[in-house]
Each structure stands twice: as C-alpha cells, then as structure tokens.
Amino acid sequence: MKIIDFDISQSASLITDDSIQKLQPHINLAHQLLHEKTGPGKEYLGWLELPSKINKEEIERIKEAALAIREQSDVLVVIGIGGSYLGARAVLELLQPSRLFGTQKGRAKELQVVFAGHQMDADYLYHLKHWLKGKEFSINVISKSGTTTEPAIAFRIFRQLLEERYGDIESRKRIYVTTDARKGALKNLADEKGYQSFIIPDDVGGRYSVFTPVGTLPIAAAGIDIDELLCGAAKAEKSLETPCLKSNAAYRYAAYRSFLYQQGKSIEILASFDSQYHYLCEWWKQLFGESEGKEKKGIFPTSLQYTTDLHSMGQYVQDGRRIVFETVIKTEESKESVLVPDTGDNNDGLEYLKNKELGMINNKALEGTIMAHIDGGVPVGILSVPEKSAFWIGYLMYFFQKSCAISGYMLGVNPFDQPGVEDYKRNMFSLLGKPGTEQLRQELEVKWKK
Numbered sequence: 146m147k148i149i150d151f152d153i154s155q156s157a158s159l160i161t162d163d164s165i166q167k168l169q170p171h172i173n174l175a176h177q178l179l180h181e182k183t184g185p186g187k188e189y190l191g192w193l194e195l196p197s198k199i200n201k202e203e204i205e206r207i208k209e210a211a212l213a214i215r216e217q218s219d220v221l222v223v224i225g226i227g228g229s230y231l232g233a234r235a236v237l238e239l240l241q242p243s244r245l246f247g248t249q250k251g252r253a254k255e256l257q258v259v260f261a262g263h264q265m266d267a268d269y270l271y272h273l274k275h276w277l278k279g280k281e282f283s284i285n286v287i288s289k290s291g292t293t294t295e296p297a298i299a300f301r302i303f304r305q306l307l308e309e310r311y312g313d314i315e316s317r318k319r320i321y322v323t324t325d326a327r328k329g330a331l332k333n334l335a336d337e338k339g340y341q342s343f344i345i346p347d348d349v350g351g352r353y354s355v356f357t358p359v360g361t362l363p364i365a366a367a368g369i370d371i372d373e374l375l376c377g378a379a380k381a382e383k384s385l386e387t388p389c390l391k392s393n394a395a396y397r398y399a400a401y402r403s404f405l406y407q408q409g410k411s412i413e414i415l416a417s418f419d420s421q422y423h424y425l426c427e428w429w430k431q432l433f434g435e436s437e438g439k440e441k442k443g444i445f446p447t448s449l450q451y452t453t454d455l456h457s458m459g460q461y462v463q464d465g466r467r468i469v470f471e472t473v474i475k476t477e478e479s480k481e482s483v484l485v486p487d488t489g490d491n492n493d494g495l496e497y498l499k500n501k502e503l504g505m506i507n508n509k510a511l512e513g514t515i516m517a518h519i520d521g522g523v524p525v526g527i528l529s530v531p532e533k534s535a536f537w538i539g540y541l542m543y544f545f546q547k548s549c550a551i552s553g554y555m556l557g558v559n560p561f562d563q564p565g566v567e568d569y570k571r572n573m574f575s576l577l578g579k580p581g582t583e584q585l586r587q588e589l590e591v592k593w594k595k
C-alpha cells in the first residue's frame with residue numbers, strides 16, 4: 146500500500162525507536178491540546194479539519210475562476226508573500242517541472258504563473274513588467290491582512306499596468322483578490338472595485354493556508370487537479386488522526402525532532418535529491434521557522450538540494466559542528482527515464498554506467514549520502530513519498546502542518562502566531578517616514594548613530 150512514511154531505523158546508532166516511543170506521553174498531551182482545541186493559538190485551528198470540510202461550492206467557484214483566467218490570459222501574476230505564496234509555488238514547482246524552463250509540456254494553451262510581491266527587488270519587478278509587454282495577463286493578489294507592504298506595493302505596480310493596458314472596466318475582470326472576509330485595505334478595495342474575491346478563513350493562518358483559495362486558485366489556474374490535492378490532504382487528515390506514535394508517521398517525525406532538539410541538535414536540514422522539491426522546502430521552512438522560533442527556542446529549519454549542495458555544504462554536514470540532523474525526502478519513482486548514453490568509448494571513465502537510468506544513479510547517491518552522514522554523526526530520518534502527484538503533495542503538506550503543530554506544542558510555544566515578524570516592519574515603517582512613527586525614528590537614530 147502506498148503511504149508517506151517516516152523512518153529512522155538506519156540511524157539506530159544515533160537515535161533509537163525506543164527513545165522516540167518514550168515520548169508518547171508528551172505526544173498525547175500535544176495531541177489533546179490540538180484536538181480538544183485548548184492549546185495556545187486555539188483560535189487558528191481551522192486548517193486541522195479543513196480538507197474534510199471543504200466547501201464544494203467554493204471549489205467550483207475556484208475552478209470557474211481558474212478557467213476564466215486561462216481563457217483570458219497567457220500569464221497569471223500571483224502577488225503574495227510568505228504563506229500567501231509559498232504553498233502555491235511549492236505545488237507548481239513540484240508538479241510542473243518544465244516551468245523551470247519557462248514552458249509547460251503538452252498543453253494546448255499555456256498559462257504561465259509568475260510570482261511577485263514576495264520581495265521588494267526593484268530589478269525583478271522592472272524586468273517582470275517588461276516581460277509582460279505583449280502578453281495577456283491577470284492578477285491574483287493574496288494577502289490575509291491586506292496590509293502587507295511587499296504585496297501591496299507589487300499590487301499597485303501591476304494594477305496600474307493592467308489599468309493602462311485594458312482600461313478601468315476590463316482590468317476589473319482580470320483582478321482576483323484572496324483576502325479576509327471582512328477587514329483590511331485589500332478587502333475594502335475589492336468591494337469598491339467589484340473584483341472577484343475569495344476568502345481566507347479567520348481561523349487559518351498564512352502558513353497553514355495552502356488548502357484555502359490562497360493555494361487552490363493559483364494551483365487550479367496552472368492546470369493542476371485541486372480535487373486530487375485536497376483528496377490527498379483529506380486522506381492525511383484521516384490517517385494522521387491517531388495519537389499512537391507507532392501508527393502516526395507525522396507524530397513520529399515530531400517526536401524525532403523533539404528528541405534530537407533535547408540532545409542539542411538545533412539545526413534541521415530538509416534534504417531532497419530532486420530539484421523539484423526546492424519550493425516545497427521553502428514552504429516547509431516558513432511553516433516550522435515561524436511556528437517554532439520563539440521565546441529564544443526552536444530548531445533552525447534549513448534545506449539543501451542534493452547532490453548539488455553536496456558540492457558546497459556537504460563538507461559541513463559531514464564534518465562540521467555536530468548540531469545538525471537531517472530529514473531526507475525520498476520519492477520512490479522518477480517520472481521520466483533518462484539513460485547514460487553509450488558513447489562507445491571510456492574516455493570519461495563512465496563506461497560502467499552506460500545505459501543505466503539516471504534515477505537509479507541518483508538513488509545510489511542518496512543511499513551513499515545517508516550512510517556517510519550517519520557515520521559522520523548526523524541522525525537521518527527518511528520521509529518517503531510514493532510519487533510526485535497532486536494527491537501525494539496534498540498528503541505531504543498536511544503531514545507537515547500536523548507534525549509542526551504537535552512539535553510546537555511539545556516545545557511549549559504557540560505554533561500559530563508570529564509576533565517577532567513585526568519588529569523589522571516597525572523599524573522599516575519608521576525609517577520610511579510613515580506618519581505617526583517619528584518618535585521611534587528618533588530613537589533609532591540615537592541608538593544606531595545615524
């Protein structure tokens with residue numbers, strides 16, 4: 146039976162199953178806080194039963210909007226930051242690898258999804274604006290608060306471009322807004338202009354929102370089957386309901402993290418041997434980093450893409466400070482077959498690999514790396530994902546959400562807030578001269594001797 150599993154048996158010399166099992170009482174407590182909705186952040190648990198309670202009418206509305214976008218445009222500019230863009234980007238990069246080269250294979254009408262508002266890089270925005278010349282485009286602006294600076298600026302830029310190109314009335318039909326049901330500047334603007342809007346539920350935070358219209362609209366617009374994605378998430382919701390560590394792989398993963406953190410391992414590397422997982426790792430970093438990094442606690446989540454990074458960071462992992470542990474994503478099947486060519490000579494010493502599958506070679510690299518890292522004192526947990534499909538990515542993302550909530554409760558933090566993110570914003574607003582921030586500006590000038 147295909148299933149996402151988490152296995153630490155190869156690291157038995159460094160961490161035993163027994164030590165994980167001993168954490169069952171802690172897991173039970175965290176599980177209780179989560180499922181009885183009594184823990185910190187309990188007002189943000191809408192994601193927990195979201196896949197099984199999905200509103201069918203809303204899904205139909207999303208599919209209709211996705212179709213309209215595909216009919217009216219060559220390009221969808223998705224504007225958002227953090228949890229308001231990473232989930233969609235992760236799914237797109239994972240399921241549509243040819244996007245990496247700017248096209249999508251086998252589609253009658255191509256819709257390209259590009260991202261903006263996830264930084265304030267002037268060069269990026271300048272070039273994107275110019276690249277859009279002569280291309281039909283629509284916008285999906287996504288912001289729960291409706292006030293985040295990066296997407297708000299990008300939305301101004303691309304809204305202006307759209308209005309100049311199509312005029313006021315037509316441009317309104319090309320703007321799709323995903324935001325709060327009631328409040329925020331974006332909500333007000335959407336009401337005023339009559340943009341088609343989609344709601345981010347109050348009880349779902351940004352990094353837990355991929356199964357809401359935050360993720361499903363851009364994913365559907367890209368031509369990915371969102372029913373399958375949600376079906377995978379619903380399957381995970383059901384399969385990961387039990388608190389029993391033996392049968393709940395997401396809880397075993399949470400317990401493994403918790404155990405290693407107590408042993409002084411403060412950095413977790415999410416590693417994959419498949420470049421398509423890059424943005425899934427970025428999404429995972431926000432999920433765990435923003436959920437757990439508080440009160441001067443928490444594992445620092447980072448990611449590496451192998452074998453690429455074995456040639457840059459491999460040395461550190463193998464032999465640097467022993468504060469690192471690794472979670473390796475292993476996907477069983479390579480979708481495509483690529484063989485090492487038989488060139489009829491052995492000048493490069495690769496004759497022994499002729500006609501061999503690249504997928505098989507990559508797999509041997511994975512096996513060899515895991516062995517080497519464990520021998521080097523790095524505990525490695527293996528997260529096996531049956532295949533790269535909408536169903537299994539849906540399952541995997543829910544798996545991570547659930548393990549993150551449990552892991553956060555085991556750590557003793559609120560896994561659903563992010564108060565620390567406000568500090569840079571406060572300083573930035575003041576330095577930009579936002580009205581009402583003069584006093585802070587003076588304090589900053591004194592402190593930093595400007």
Ligand SMILES: O=P(O)(O)OC[C@H]1O[C@](O)(CO)[C@@H](O)[C@@H]1O
Pocket residue numbers: 226227228229287288289290291292293296351352435563566
């Ligand atoms: O959807 P919003 O409100 O624009 O927020 C985007 C991101 O910014 C944060 O609030 C942090 O500033 C994240 O938690 C969130 O994912």
